[in-house]
Amino acid sequence: xxxxxxxxxxxxxxxxxxxxxxxxxxxxxxxxxxxxxxxxxxxxxxxxxxxxxxxxxxxxxxxxxxxxxxxxxxxxxxxxxxxxxxxxxxxxxxxxxxxxxxxxxxxxxxxxxxxxxxxxxxxxxxxxxxxxxxxxxxxxxxxxxxxxxxxxxxxxxxxxxx
Numbered sequence: 001x002x003x004x005x006x007x008x009x010x011x012x013x014x015x016x017x018x019x020x021x022x023x024x025x026x027x028x029x030x031x032x033x034x035x036x037x038x039x040x041x042x043x044x045x046x047x048x049x050x051x052x053x054x055x056x057x058x059x060x061x062x063x064x065x066x067x068x069x070x071x072x073x074x075x076x077x078x079x080x081x082x083x084x085x086x087x088x089x090x091x092x093x094x095x096x097x098x099x100x101x102x103x104x105x106x107x108x109x110x111x112x113x114x115x116x117x118x119x120x121x122x123x124x125x126x127x128x129x130x131x132x133x134x135x136x137x138x139x140x141x142x143x144x145x146x147x148x149x150x151x152x153x154x155x156x157x158x159x160x161x162x
Contacts (some may be wrong), residue, residue: 004067004095006102009054011046017056017069018044020085027088028123034143044069044083054083055102057095070099072107072116079107079158081118100131108158116158119151128154 009017021042026035044054053072058064068086072079081103086096107116119139120128129135133154141151 004057004098005060005064006055006057006098009044009049009056009069011049013054013056013066014044014046014049016066017049017054017083017085018042020066020069020087021083024085024088025121027091028121031145037143044071052082053103053106055099057086057099068095068099070096070103072103074110075117079111079114079116081116081156084118084124096127097131104156104158112159114158116156118154118156120154122152125152125154128152132156 021044022035022039025038025042048054048071052074055070055072056066057068057070058066066087067090069083070081070085071083073082081100084096084100086099104116107114117136118128118133119141125135133156135152136155137153138150139153141149143149
């Protein structure tokens with residue numbers, strides 16, 4: 001696959017990005033009841049896009065096809081990586097890696113030697129480890145039928161990038 005074009009999201013992307021997030025989460029085979037609980041959490045609203053750095057990966061095709069999304073939230077003393085979603089048909093093609101690397105580069109330019117934290121879906125933990133993220137804990141994430149469910153928590157130290 002050719003390298004995706006990565007651009008800042010606009011408010012008009014909100015519906016497409018929300019649909020992508022929901023489809024990517026559903027890809028992991030979670031129960032329908034869980035997906036319904038996560039319905040609002042998977043929404044990427046125009047207000048969210050306006051408040052945070054949201055990146056979109058698109059194909060080179062015309063018209064372009066949205067392949068992935070990634071958000072970087074400034075939490076003051078650290079960054080937070082959120083909404084890292086890739087179209088399931090594009091898993092394993094480097095889209096997610098390109099998006100996360102771009103988000104880390106932005107964080108490094110804005111605040112060198114800062115920390116990026118994230119809570120990972122258990123299915124994506126290996127992806128973050130391959131990117132050099134260090135697992136630093138777990139966040140409780142109980143769901144109906146899985147009261148002990150947890151999300152791995154990762155940190156990445158970013159340096160200044162040119």
